[in-house]
Amino acid sequence: MKKQINIPPTAVPVIDEVDERVSRFSMSRRLLSRPDLGAFAGVVLVFLFFGITASGTGMFASDGVLTWLTVTAQLMIIGTGAALLMVGGEFDLSVGSMIGFTGMMIAIPTTYFHVPIGLSVIMAFVVAMGIGALNGYIIVRTRLPSFIVTLASLFMLRGLTIALSIVFTNRTIVSGLKEYSDDSIVSWLFSAELFPGFFQWLAENDIIQSLPNGAPSVSGIPMLIVWAVVIAVIGHIVLMKTQVGNWIFASGGDANAARNVGVPVSAVKISLFMTTAFCATVYSACQVFEFGSAAADRGLLKEFEAIIAAVIGGCLLTGGYGSVIGACLGALIFGVVQMGILFTGAPNDWFQVFLGAMLLGAVIFNSSIRKRVTGEH
Amino acid sequence: MTMSIEITQEPPTHEDGEARLLIEVHDLVKHFGPVVALAGVSLDIQSSEVHCLLGDNGAGKSTLIKMLSGVHIPTKGDFFVDGKPVNFTSPRDALDAGIATVFQDLAMVPLLSITRNFFMGREPTRKIGPFSFMDMDFANHVAREEMRKIGIDIRDPQQAVGTLSGGERQCVAIARAVHFGAKVLILDEPTSALGVAQTSMVLKYIHRVRAKGIGVIFITHNVRHAYAVGDRFTVLNRGRTLGTFSKQEITLEELQTKMAGDKELQDLSDELGGTV
DSSP: OEEEEEEOTTOOSOOOSOOTTSOOOOHHHHHHTOTTHHHHHHHHHHHHHHHHHTTTTTTTSHHHHHHHHHHHHHHHHHHHHHHHHHHTTOOOTTHHHHHHHHHHHHHHHHHHHOOOHHHHHHHHHHHHHHHHHHHHHHHHHHOOOHHHHHHHHHHHHHHHHHHHHHHHHSSSEEOOOHHHHTTOHHHHHHHOEEOHHHHHHHHHTTSSOBOTTSOBSSOSEEHHHHHHHHHHHHHHHHHHHSHHHHHHHHHHHOHHHHHHTTOOHHHHHHHHHHHHHHHHHHHHHHHHHHHTOEETTTTTTHHHHHHHHHHHTTOOTTSSOOOHHHHHHHHHHHHHHHHHHHHHTOOTHHHHHHHHHHHHHHHHHHHHHHHHHHTOO | OOEEEEEEOOOOOSTTOSOOEEEEEEEEEEEETTEEEEEEEEEEEETTOEEEEEEOTTSSHHHHHHHHTTSSOOSEEEEEETTEEOOOOSHHHHHHTTEEEEOTTTTOOTTSBHHHHHTTTSOOEEEETTEEEEOHHHHHHHHHHHHHHHTOOOSOTTSBGGGSOHHHHHHHHHHHHHHTTOSEEEEESTTTTOOHHHHHHHHHHHHHHHHTTOEEEEEESOHHHHHHHOSEEEEEETTEEEEEEETTTOOHHHHHHHHTTTTHHHHHHHHTTSOO
16 A cells, blocks of 8 residues: 655755765774863873973882872862762862861861761761752752852851861860771771782882981872772763763753653752762861861852862763863873972962863863754854 | 645554544633633544644634643533543643643753653652662653654754754654553644645654544645645634534535634635635
């Protein structure tokens, strides 16, 4: 049985054949559409640059490496959260204030009210993630830009941190946490150094440098770095290999489209805000246990550093595209350049110039990548 | 002069060969505050049919399909799926009942790969120990296979949907709905933004979907597109049905007139020599 469909005369009846105007995708093109490609190139560049200019300054000696790895690890922790959230289509500007706030939440209850340190840490995590959830809830309910909502949180949290510190302790720096935290599990969890024996052995065999007193210049792998690697690996796997990861991409790429096919967009976004809050708390816990103190102004501008790492790593400001690996590479670039400038003895102001230029370059590069991926012109 | 596309009509594939009633709605009413968007619409959809929903802007087409797909909750009226009354409160309910909607935005994210789009919201998972992962190999395989069935030469299922043409995207969206077991497929103006070749690609595909026993609700402005693939036509005007007509009962011109609200467009058409 045949049926006639009448269509206007300009129709081309055969459309199934390969359109010769569409070039085939080559491997190189696929590689080029990876979000983290630019960051990878950036890493190679900064290592080449400082490998030449900072050779002989100790930047690549074991303790030098540890200094820039520490900066990198700190930024990896909050950068991973920021990257996931940006892929999910939102920003969190309250990360820096959250670092100050949770630091105080760990320090004050223990030093002034003798709350067990473990409980203080758990409370800090719970409250931080609660605030993250509230940020997310307000954003999904009001559909206001997360930029504005979390900017409000930035000021409120910072203000609260200072005000409450003064109310409870009459000061904005709380120290003396060490005597409460020594030997506690949480202290180990956030400030231990792993494999001291191995580093001792390395020093004894002159593989790494020793201090004049014979101790190795690096006494172990700080838990900060362990946290950074664990968070980044989990973040990467969740984003790329799980159902939730697909939901994050979909929510950020087009929230309406995602909702229409049954993706729980609101839940995804709220969870992502809780994740950035969690990451901020890990950051502050590592800092508090390392220094044995907390300060109300900790974490200043860290929200921007986290976003910069994510953007250098290929995250689009509009969401739906980006990678955790990229954010980690962005953090590495950040760490190497910040410390590299110190090692080479150049004035530190140049770091900010470089950072701004790098950010601008990354954004321009990303938008060209985006055009390539979507075939827009 | 018109050129024609021949479409081989395959016999319906469902068991009894008889058309089954899939959806029935009676006197559906929807108010948005003081605004009456729908003032009582009745409609039924059978298996293996393309039921075209025609009407001018503001006729209530969008409101109607949003109720059928669970986006809006009707103010009044009866809604039956497979003869059983239903009350959808979310798009998920409609999907679970086998009613899939391809909205104009296609629910596609241009930046994401075909695979990730195809399985968006319904990702296949695989357990490794206590952890559940998205089964990417399987998803890529299915996406490639489904694209091949549509006749899209897929270069790489991981390429972004943004690289596909408008017609291809439309077909991918339809294929996705069919793959996930749609019994009723609601297509919201699938041809409105397409060129001629792209349109014929989509119309052909609609025809193939119908042959699988699926009931298709085809919303369009374009009477020609509707008449090309439609079995029955329901015309909406100002929130009411003007009637449902089978293809035998009505000509293209009559349908055009009905849709234009019987008057102005016909006059205009006469003025312009019958070309509107």
